Amino acid sequence: MDFSFTEEQTLLQESVSRFMQNDYGFDARQQNAQSEEGFSTANWQTFAELGWLGVPFSEADGGFGGGAIETILMSEQFGRGLLIEPFLATVVLAGGALKHGGSEAQKTQYLPGIIDGSVHGALAFVEPQARFNLADITTTAVADGDGYVLNGYKAVVLNGPQANFLVVSARTSGDQRDEDGISLFVMDAASAGISRRDYPTVDAFRASEITFENVKLGADSLLGEAGKGLAILQQAIDDGVLAVGAEAVGCMEVLYKDTVEYCKQREQFGQPIGKFQVLQHRMVDMFMEHEQSKSLMFMAAMRMAEGYGAEAQKAVSAFKVQVGKSGKFVGQNAVQLHGGMGMTEELNIGHYFKRLTIIDTLFGNVDFHLQRYGAL
Amino acid sequence: MQSQLSESEQAFADQVEQFIAQNWLNIAEPRRRMRAWLSTGDTEPLRKRWYHSVVAAGWSVPHWPEEFGGCDWSPQQLHIWLSACLKHQTPAVLTFATAHVGPLLIEYGDTAQRALLAQIAAFEETWCLGWAEQDSLSDHLGVATRVSRTPRQLSIRGTKTRVIEGMQAHWMMCIARAEDSQAQEPSGSVVLLPLQQSQITRSPQAALSSGQPMAEIVITEALAPPWGELHIPISELHKRLSGITAGDLSVSVDGAALMQQAQGLANRLRGEPNMELGLLRDCDELAIEILALQGMEQRAIVDSELPPTLLRLRAQTLWGKLSELQIAAFGYYALPFVDGALADNEGPVDNTRPLGEMDMTMVMRRMLSPTIATELGLDPRDSLAQDALGLPAQDH
Numbered sequence: 001m002d003f004s005f006t007e008e009q010t011l012l013q014e015s016v017s018r019f020m021q022n023d024y025g026f027d028a029r030q031q032n033a034q035s036e037e038g039f040s041t042a043n044w045q046t047f048a049e050l051g052w053l054g055v056p057f058s059e060a061d062g063g064f065g066g067g068a069i070e071t072i073l074m075s076e077q078f079g080r081g082l083l084i085e086p087f088l089a090t091v092v093l094a095g096g097a098l099k100h101g102g103s104e105a106q107k108t109q110y111l112p113g114i115i116d117g118s119v120h121g122a123l124a125f126v127e128p129q130a131r132f133n134l135a136d137i138t139t140t141a142v143a144d145g146d147g148y149v150l151n152g153y154k155a156v157v158l159n160g161p162q163a164n165f166l167v168v169s170a171r172t173s174g175d176q177r178d179e180d181g182i183s184l185f186v187m188d189a190a191s192a193g194i195s196r197r198d199y200p201t202v203d204a205f206r207a208s209e210i211t212f213e214n215v216k217l218g219a220d221s222l223l224g225e226a227g228k229g230l231a232i233l234q235q236a237i238d239d240g241v242l243a244v245g246a247e248a249v250g251c252m253e254v255l256y257k258d259t260v261e262y263c264k265q266r267e268q269f270g271q272p273i274g275k276f277q278v279l280q281h282r283m284v285d286m287f288m289e290h291e292q293s294k295s296l297m298f299m300a301a302m303r304m305a306e307g308y309g310a311e312a313q314k315a316v317s318a319f320k321v322q323v324g325k326s327g328k329f330v331g332q333n334a335v336q337l338h339g340g341m342g343m344t345e346e347l348n349i350g351h352y353f354k355r356l357t358i359i360d361t362l363f364g365n366v367d368f369h370l371q372r373y374g375a376l
Numbered sequence: 377m378q379s380q381l382s383e384s385e386q387a388f389a390d391q392v393e394q395f396i397a398q399n400w401l402n403i404a405e406p407r408r409r410m411r412a413w414l415s416t417g418d419t420e421p422l423r424k425r426w427y428h429s430v431v432a433a434g435w436s437v438p439h440w441p442e443e444f445g446g447c448d449w450s451p452q453q454l455h456i457w458l459s460a461c462l463k464h465q466t467p468a469v470l471t472f473a474t475a476h477v478g479p480l481l482i483e484y485g486d487t488a489q490r491a492l493l494a495q496i497a498a499f500e501e502t503w504c505l506g507w508a509e510q511d512s513l514s515d516h517l518g519v520a521t522r523v524s525r526t527p528r529q530l531s532i533r534g535t536k537t538r539v540i541e542g543m544q545a546h547w548m549m550c551i552a553r554a555e556d557s558q559a560q561e562p563s564g565s566v567v568l569l570p571l572q573q574s575q576i577t578r579s580p581q582a583a584l585s586s587g588q589p590m591a592e593i594v595i596t597e598a599l600a601p602p603w604g605e606l607h608i609p610i611s612e613l614h615k616r617l618s619g620i621t622a623g624d625l626s627v628s629v630d631g632a633a634l635m636q637q638a639q640g641l642a643n644r645l646r647g648e649p650n651m652e653l654g655l656l657r658d659c660d661e662l663a664i665e666i667l668a669l670q671g672m673e674q675r676a677i678v679d680s681e682l683p684p685t686l687l688r689l690r691a692q693t694l695w696g697k698l699s700e701l702q703i704a705a706f707g708y709y710a711l712p713f714v715d716g717a718l719a720d721n722e723g724p725v726d727n728t729r730p731l732g733e734m735d736m737t738m739v740m741r742r743m744l745s746p747t748i749a750t751e752l753g754l755d756p757r758d759s760l761a762q763d764a765l766g767l768p769a770q771d772h
Contacts, residue, residue, distance in 0.1 A: 001674040002378045069377055260765050275768045280761035287765060288686060295671025296664070302379035318664040374660040 013073040020081030026348045038206040039085045048117030053091055061111045068304035072246035072297055079250025084204050088243055089159030094121025096239045097167040101224035101232035106186055122163035124154035124210055132364040134233055135179045141170035150215040160208025161198040163189045169233055172226055184229035185221045203358040235308055238316045241363045248323045248359045249293050251352045255334040256286040286333050289326035296322045314376040317369040324366035327356035388453050392460045399429035400466045423467045427499040437474050437497045444482055445497040451677045458629040463636050473503035488603040504545035506536040523552040523565050530600040542591025543580055545571055564610040569600045630691035631670035638662050638698055645705055655704055662697050683764045689756040
């Protein structure tokens with residue numbers, strides 16, 4: 001195995017790390033989370049100027065030709081800073097669907113805007129009844145002349161409020177849970193017949209419930225081949241798993257390190273609580289959980305970078321299982337060891353824990369990915 | 377980054393597999409090989425044959441400097457070799473002598489002491505550690521064994537207990553204190569003591585892991601050569617033996633063996649009509665944890681900041697989990713404890729379970745075998761907390 005990074009990858013990691021450490025303070029993050037957009041548009045433009053928003057896209061599409069390795073390098077640093085800008089929703093998910101299945105015309109239409117920061121996207125794939133089954137779809141797209149008419153409902157669409165365009169999964173044939181017959185469509189978020197209900201999420205992001213009522217789509221809205229959209233969707237979601245998993249690894253690192261520092265300083269019975277064996281062992285276990293997750297992060301990223309298939313999917317699911325378990329353990333113990341302080345809004349600890357809790361649910365929780373791992 | 381071995385590493389891994397197949401897997405049927413772990417009399421020729429092959433290949437102490445018989449291998453090659461040996465359950469190439477005594481003699485020994493290296497590298501002489509004593513704590517302050525010096529020799533007296541490999545060893549690395557030292561005085565000596573002398577008697581102490589018994593060794597004015605004192609601070613020795621130093625190779629080679637055992641178990645369970653679904657799920661969960669350990673092993677090869685103790689702690693935990701799953705998989709046949717040796721003598725109790733497919737003996741040994749660190753009373757989490765996380769030392 002080779003764990004070394006290229007010079008470009010190292011520079012990218014350092015660039016993101018430097019920004020998150022120096023220019024992404026927790027207090028400012030909290031203020032930005034309360035703003036109308038739910039994040040800093042200035043930060044978003046900075047990301048664009050630094051080239052981060054184009055990292056996963058090919059050079060032919062105006063990007064930097066990065067892949068899974070670059071995704072984890074960036075996302076791990078995002079996790080350390082508890083990023084709230086919608087990199088995942090716009091670049092990894094919506095952009096990822098376009099990257100994997102979009103036509104040249106679709107890429108030309110949307111990717112430059114993503115890369116220069118002027119366009120936001122969202123991937124609308126969740127339905128209330130589906131839990132984590134990507135193929136359980138009741139939203140329909142019925143052929144109508146050269147195009148389609150879209151009807152249905154999508155839940156918890158990340159970055160829905162800000163999205164200029166949507167990538168939506170819909171059934172063009174087959175039964176509700178058939179893997180065939182699923183198609184993806186890309187459309188203007190302001191198209192007639194689309195209505196939204198927006199809300200904040202537990203971890204300070206924004207999402208929407210979106211209703212599609214007789215939305216008329218041209219033939220050029222179809223992303224990839226009709227009825228074969230599941231493979232594209234699955235790949236975009238696995239990119240997402242890798243990204244949020246790496247984010248969780250970054251969160252865990254901050255949590256265990258901050259907890260160690262806190263326990264070195266906090267005194268009880270005339271001595272630092274970090275001297276107590278029972279607490280030391282707990283922190284070692286937190287350290288262990290982080291390192292296990294980090295190892296699987298590298299393995300999953302390497303598999304994804306070497307080619308997307310069953311091996312890569314299995315590695316991604318293994319990573320997600322570990323991250324789900326480790327995140328819960330590290331988060332809970334960080335809060336516990338900080339005592340009452342750990343439960344306050346003013347301290348970042350609880351916010352990391354909330355993000356880790358949500359990450360476990362995003363794209364399938366521990367149980368789901370364990371089942372998927374066993375089935376692959 | 378790439379997840380596969382490089383071309384040259386893969387070629388080496390193939391060479392290792394071929395070597396083990398020729399010199400171990402193909403020289404006896406599985407049940408005899410399994411029993412060779414136990415080093416019973418009738419498997420001794422098998423063990424000797426293996427060790428002879430390893431020595432002839434020049435692979436007995438690859439981690440030593442080349443001038444003392446080591447190989448000029450990369451850390452990855454070393455990992456491949458040691459992992460493969462554990463996975464295929466060869467007689468151990470990493471013994472107390474090859475893993476600990478040799479490197480200590482190389483670093484701290486004089487010419488006379490280093491003359492012992494050749495026998496260690498040839499697997500001709502085995503060593504044990506004489507540290508624990510009845511009623512003494514894990515440090516050396518309570519050690520009652522005494523050494524007295526004359527110009528011609530060293531004389532030792534005392535009793536060592538729970539000595540791992542003590543029944544067979546030719547030499548003991550013996551912790552003793554000077555005849556005139558006072559209790560709690562922080563001095564101590566490391567004496568290289570030949571065990572085959574009439575002033576030494578050994579009695580077996582059964583070990584829970586069903587492997588070789590430990591030994592109680594009574595030393596009555598036994599003699600060590602005048603050059604037999606190794607000049608290493610006891611605290612340093614304590615650290616070296618506890619598996620918390622980067623050089624401790626035995627901590628980082630369990631992944632492949634664990635995965636082989638876990639996959640074997642899962643494959644067998646999947647074919648059983650009455651198996652609980654939860655058990656299969658637990659097998660998958662374990663496989664993921666082993667994958668993480670394998671990733672950590674690979675990272676540890678190139679990342680010196682990943683402490684070896686962390687890997688050892690994790691491996692030990694995973695052997696424990698595997699053992700739990702194997703016991704659960706036995707169903708009612710968990711009641712008669714059947715290890716390789718008993719099954720070989722009397723035939724398997726459970727006729728549905730072919731021997732060699734699920735190696736309970738290996739798992740239990742790996743999980744329960746007393747390790748040097750356990751013997752020294754060290755909890756790996758303590759050293760990790762202080763060395764890796766920088767937490768303050770605990771009050772005792």
